[in-house]
Amino acid sequence: MNFSTISVYRVLIALADALMVANAGDPNILSDFILPQDSYLADANFFTFTGMRSLMNAPARHHLSSIKPPHTHPRSAELLFMVQGSLEVGLVDTTDELYSQTLQTGDMFVFPKGLVHYQYNTDAKNMVVAISAFRSANASNVSVLSTLFTTGIMLLAMLCWPSPSRHI
Numbered sequence: 001m002n003f004s005t006i007s008v009y010r011v012l013i014a015l016a017d018a019l020m021v022a023n024a025g026d027p028n029i030l031s032d033f034i035l036p037q038d039s040y041l042a043d044a045n046f047f048t049f050t051g052m053r054s055l056m057n058a059p060a061r062h063h064l065s066s067i068k069p070p071h072t073h074p075r076s077a078e079l080l081f082m083v084q085g086s087l088e089v090g091l092v093d094t095t096d097e098l099y100s101q102t103l104q105t106g107d108m109f110v111f112p113k114g115l116v117h118y119q120y121n122t123d124a125k126n127m128v129v130a131i132s133a134f135r136s137a138n139a140s141n142v143s144v145l146s147t148l149f150t151t152g153i154m155l156l157a158m159l160c161w162p163s164p165s166r167h168i
Contacts (some may be wrong), residue, residue, distance in 0.1 A: 051107035076139035
């Protein structure tokens with residue numbers, strides 16, 4: 001082999017290596033979630049695991065009501081584990097279906113990657129302790145409310161959206 005042939009091989013190997021690095025990201029999401037083969041419908045119970053309730057006996061403490069407003073994690077699913085208290089949670093899929101559930105101590109709930117969801121403590125007399133886990137070290141947190149109301153996108157949508165009296 002001569003010098004030019006070796007150089008061409010080195011360039012091809014470097015290019016192949018670069019392409020492999022470029023494909024190292026998360027795969028694209030093709031659906032919101034996947035149902036088991038024997039299921040045709042999902043409800044909030046599909047996202048909930050209640051098998052650890054019997055293991056949890058934490059005493060309740062006084063605390064103010066709190067809310068985690070609608071948000072999404074575009075790079076990771078979220079697993080929420082209830083350590084203490086009761087928490088209302090919900091998510092909206094891409095067909096605008098709302099799945100809501102009231103979690104108890106010991107329950108777990110999965111929020112699929114990229115779907116808008118919320119958590120809300122409806123009992124102001126009792127504190128809620130929950131642990132969230134993510135599949136990614138950088139799950140990101142996109143607040144739906146601040147995205148809609150502080151960026152000017154709502155004003156733009158109202159200006160561009162045809163009014164009901166207008167016929168187009």
